[in-house]
Amino acid sequence: MHSFFVSPQAMSGQSFMLDPKDASHVSGPLRLVVGDRILVNDGSGQRALCELTKVDKKQVRVAVTERLVVPTKGFTVTLFQGLIKGSRMDLVIEKATELGVDAIVPISTERTVVKGDSTKFGKKVERWQRLAEEAAKQSRRADIPVIRPVMTLALACGAQSDLGLDKIIVPWEEESVSGEPMAPPLFAGSADIGLFIGPEGGFAEQEIDLLKDAGATTVSLGPTILRAETAAITSLALVMSHATAARAV
Amino acid sequence: MHSFFVSPQAMSGQSFMLDPKDASHVSGPLRLVVGDRILVNDGSGQRALCELTKVDKKQVRVAVTERLVVPTKGFTVTLFQGLIKGSRMDLVIEKATELGVDAIVPISTERTVVKGDSTKFGKKVERWQRLAEEAAKQSRRADIPVIRPVMTLALACGAQSDLGLDKIIVPWEEESVSGEPMAPPLFAGSADIGLFIGPEGGFAEQEIDLLKDAGATTVSLGPTILRAETAAITSLALVMSHATAARAV
Numbered sequence: 001m002h003s004f005f006v007s008p009q010a011m012s013g014q015s016f017m018l019d020p021k022d023a024s025h026v027s028g029p030l031r032l033v034v035g036d037r038i039l040v041n042d043g044s045g046q047r048a049l050c051e052l053t054k055v056d057k058k059q060v061r062v063a064v065t066e067r068l069v070v071p072t073k074g075f076t077v078t079l080f081q082g083l084i085k086g087s088r089m090d091l092v093i094e095k096a097t098e099l100g101v102d103a104i105v106p107i108s109t110e111r112t113v114v115k116g117d118s119t120k121f122g123k124k125v126e127r128w129q130r131l132a133e134e135a136a137k138q139s140r141r142a143d144i145p146v147i148r149p150v151m152t153l154a155l156a157c158g159a160q161s162d163l164g165l166d167k168i169i170v171p172w173e174e175e176s177v178s179g180e181p182m183a184p185p186l187f188a189g190s191a192d193i194g195l196f197i198g199p200e201g202g203f204a205e206q207e208i209d210l211l212k213d214a215g216a217t218t219v220s221l222g223p224t225i226l227r228a229e230t231a232a233i234t235s236l237a238l239v240m241s242h243a244t245a246a247r248a249v
Numbered sequence: 250m251h252s253f254f255v256s257p258q259a260m261s262g263q264s265f266m267l268d269p270k271d272a273s274h275v276s277g278p279l280r281l282v283v284g285d286r287i288l289v290n291d292g293s294g295q296r297a298l299c300e301l302t303k304v305d306k307k308q309v310r311v312a313v314t315e316r317l318v319v320p321t322k323g324f325t326v327t328l329f330q331g332l333i334k335g336s337r338m339d340l341v342i343e344k345a346t347e348l349g350v351d352a353i354v355p356i357s358t359e360r361t362v363v364k365g366d367s368t369k370f371g372k373k374v375e376r377w378q379r380l381a382e383e384a385a386k387q388s389r390r391a392d393i394p395v396i397r398p399v400m401t402l403a404l405a406c407g408a409q410s411d412l413g414l415d416k417i418i419v420p421w422e423e424e425s426v427s428g429e430p431m432a433p434p435l436f437a438g439s440a441d442i443g444l445f446i447g448p449e450g451g452f453a454e455q456e457i458d459l460l461k462d463a464g465a466t467t468v469s470l471g472p473t474i475l476r477a478e479t480a481a482i483t484s485l486a487l488v489m490s491h492a493t494a495a496r497a498v
Contacts, residue, residue, distance in 0.1 A: 073472070091340075098479050100471065139473045181494065222349065222489060223322070224388040230347050230482075237483035238490055240471060245432060 002030060003039040003140045005133065011042040015053065015063045023060040026052070038062065039140065045070055047142040070142040075243050076102040076192050078163065080156050081232055082199030083107065083114040088229040092197075093128045095233045097135035097145050100240055104128070106150045111201035121150040153207055156196075157214040165194040168216035171235045173202055175220040182219045182238045187246040195239055197232040251279060252288040252389045254382065260291040264302065264312045272309040275301070287311065288389060294319055296391040319391040324492050325351040325441050327412065329405050330481055331448030332356065332363040337478040341446075342377045344482045346384035346394050348489055353377070355399045360450035370399040402456055405445075406463040414443040417465035420484045422451055424469040431468045431487045433494040444488055446481040 010016040018026065018040075026032045033055055040050045040062060047070050050062035079101050081092055089106075096104060106125070108114075116124070128147045136144045151159070167190035169182070187193065196203075196211060203211070208218065221235060259265040267275065267289075275281045283301050289311060290296045296317045303310035328350050330341055338355070345353060355374070357363075365373070377396045385393045400408070416439035418431070436442065445452075445460060452460070457467065470484060 095479050095482075098473055098475050099483065100473050139475065141473055181497075182490065183494065222493070224347055224349050224390055226347050226388065230344050233344075233479075233482055234348065234486035237486050241431065241487055244471070245430060248430075 001037060001039055001140075002026075002032070003041065003137050005041050005043050005137065005144065008042040008044060008046065011040065011046055011048065013064075015061060018060040018062065020058060023055075024057055026060045027055050027057050037065065039068075040064075041136075041142045043144045045072065045143045073100065073240075073244060074247050075187075075190060077236065077239055077243070078103040078105060078165065078192070078194050079232065079236060080105045080107050080153075080194060080196045082109050082153075082197055082203075082228065083112045083150065084199050084228045085114060088227075089114075089128070090131060092229050092232045093131045093147070094135045096236055097132045097141070098139040099233070099236050100141070101145050101236060102143075103146045103148060104132070105148045105156060107153050107156050107196075108150060109153045109199055109207060110204040112199045113201075114199070116150075118150075125149055153196075153203075154210065157210050163192070163194070165192050166190050167192070168194045168196065168211065168214060169235070169239060170196045170203070170208065170211050170216045170218045171221045171231050172208060172218040173221075173225060174208075175218045182221075182235070182242060184242045184245040186217065186219075187239070187243040190243065190246070193239060193243060195232075195235060197228060197235065200228050202228075250286060250288055250389075251275075251281070252290065252386045254290050254292045254386065254393065257291040257293060257295065260289065260295055260297065262313075264310060267309040267311065269307060272304075273306055275309045276304050276306050286314065288317075289313075290385075290391045292393045294321070294392045322349065322489075322493060323496050324436075324439060326485065326488055326492070327352040327354060327414065327441070327443050328481065328485060329354045329356050329402075329443060329445045331358045331402075331446055331452075331477065332361045332399065333448050333477045334363060337476075338363075338377070339380055341478050341481045342380045342396070343384045345485055346381045346390070347388040348482070348485050349390070350394050350485060351392075352395045352397060353381070354397045354405060356402050356405050356445075357399060358402045358448055358456060359453040361448045362450075363448070365399075367399075374398055402445075402452075403459065406459050412441070412443070414441050415439050416441070417443045417445065417460065417463060418484070418488060419445045419452070419457065419460050419465045419467045420470045420480050421457060421467040422470075422474060424467045431470075431484070431491060433491045435466065435468075436488070436492040436495040439492065439495070442488060442492060444481075444484060446477060446484065449477050451477075 054061035299311035
């Protein structure tokens with residue numbers, strides 16, 4: 001079943017219009033007709049099963065058939081991602097959204113090679129937000145992760161207490177393979193988890209110190225060297241799995 | 250430190266030449282000179298720290314400084330990957346290699362949309378093997394995963410006892426989120442693990458039955474819908490992590 005997003009105001013009614021850009025998609029490539037059913041989400045976790053009551057190129061109206069209860073996972077994960085090159089950053093945004101990340105904060109670090117000013121990054125953040133919305137639809141998520149403005153690692157370390165994080169995880173290639181394992185006990189009682197991933201060259205030693213001062217736990221992702229985007233995707237999958245398991249105990 | 254592969258015969262000597270295509274890379278883009286050190290692997294798990302003793306465009310000679318002990322993970326993982334479209338299949342080969350997969354078997358299934366004959370697939374398999382070699386160098390693996398010829402799912406199910414698999418895992422989107430969890434106990438005592446991932450449309454119901462008849466355990470990857478390549482990468486990361494944890498107990 002296809003999935004769409006509308007505003008929370010629209011969702012509060014029993015009948016409402018889809019966004020015009022979705023209307024042309026519904027009547028065009030998707031070839032949906034009156035009577036077909038779709039999932040509609042308000043982007044913040046509300047979801048409804050809806051029936052199409054009017055379909056043309058410019059307007060698609062739907063009626064709510066059933067409001068659905070979306071299970072919440074009971075914790076949040078924010079990914080602090082060192083800026084990496086174009087398509088690899090896109091891959092991280094897409095995959096992290098599929099995996100259920102709640103927010104992504106792009107960070108600039110000592111070894112970041114991707115450069116730009118606030119204007120350039122502002123446009124990039126808008127683009128990443130659209131990518132996240134597309135990936136959220138694709139994976140039938142009821143909400144859309146928020147892509148926050150680019151900030152420095154130092155600022156992110158300072159902001160983490162404002163963000164209310166109660167567990168910070170940093171995969172680090174120099175952490176011993178026999179060191180602290182990523183396992184459910186690490187996440188027992190954690191409600192708001194931050195995952196910090198370095199850029200292509202990893203974090204510098206003093207950046208690891210900064211993160212540790214902010215309360216971070218460094219973990220090993222195993223004996224092989226992972227590219228930055230692989231580290232992001234796989235450690236996010238592990239965090240999601242372990243944090244879920246920790247709450248099931 | 251840069252990492253290269255040579256044949257096991259070459260590695261048995263105290264001094265040997267690198268492959269000519271690596272020689273131009275060493276003297277060219279990498280700008281290495283006599284006295285620099287590199288890692289050399291024989292592709293099947295032997296590794297040595299070597300010093301460059303001769304460097305020109307056509308020939309690079311090295312001398313073994315120290316033979317290294319490569320920790321073995323104590324289990325093998327074979328990924329049976331439903332054929333998916335071009336760049337996404339490449340992504341799976343690259344990331345699975347980084348994560349430490351031992352072999353990849355591309356499989357055709359009921360919902361496979363990628364078509365081809367044995368000639369076309371033969372060339373693709375050669376290309377995937379080269380991609381795996383590149384990714385193995387990049388992640389400093391001591392061995393290169395083997396990409397096997399494309400086979401049907403039915404044949405793969407029949408071949409799994411010949412391959413000596415003692416645990417077969419199949420992520421399946423219709424498995425209940427509260428069903429069998431991917432966790433270390435699932436892998437206790439397993440030495441040779443097979444992971445089956447469907448193509449874009451997933452496995453058909455009767456294919457799941459076929460896999461279950463072959464002894465497979467179906468698992469859930471969580472509440473969101475993952476693309477085929479995301480399912481492959483993240484479930485492989487989970488298998489690696491849990492199978493390692495199961496052996497550490």
